[in-house]
Amino acid sequence: MPGISGADSPWLNDPTRIAKNIAGIAWECPSTFFEEGAGMATITLLRRQAASDYLFAKHGVARSRQTLAKYACLGVGPTFQYLGRVPVDTPAALDEWVDSMLSEPTRSSSKAPPSAACGGRDDR
Template sequence: MKLISTGDASRPRLRRVDVPAYLAAKHGIDIAVSTLAKMATVGGGPPMQYSGRIPLYHVQDLDGWANERLSKSVRSTSERRSG
């Protein structure tokens, strides 16, 4: 698997196989390509566009989706439960 640079402005959209490396490098979120494919079918995944039959994920959409999945910062586990 090819590692995608998180600062590569020449690639505004990524193929599905490149998304896990991007999310892991930029947001620390581990996700499998198969999970992204399943989410594309049932919902809950990041927004995508198609070029023909190839799904493409805009980097800004991936960043927004990742931020939605992350909780706010907490200082203890009890804060997480009360929020």
């Protein structure tokens, strides 16, 4: 991909376009890699601790980075990608995972939903 690597790339060296924050890595890349005329697209990638913090801050779901790592090994957690050797999550994938764990709205606690794959108990 032309323009992505190398010290002569102006958008890689511009600190206003490369933003790192507490929640993870925000990466901006030229629109030519996505849609024409879309400007700069931002992809937010969260490492495990940042993903854990995001889940708690946005959804109130408390899962440690170690638990997310175990879920990745078991294949029952949120979908993730690798950035080199580092596993990273996107906020959209985390939101989708939380939505998949929610039951339908109910008015009675006697109609307990089936246990969730992650953290649910089977002996109800």
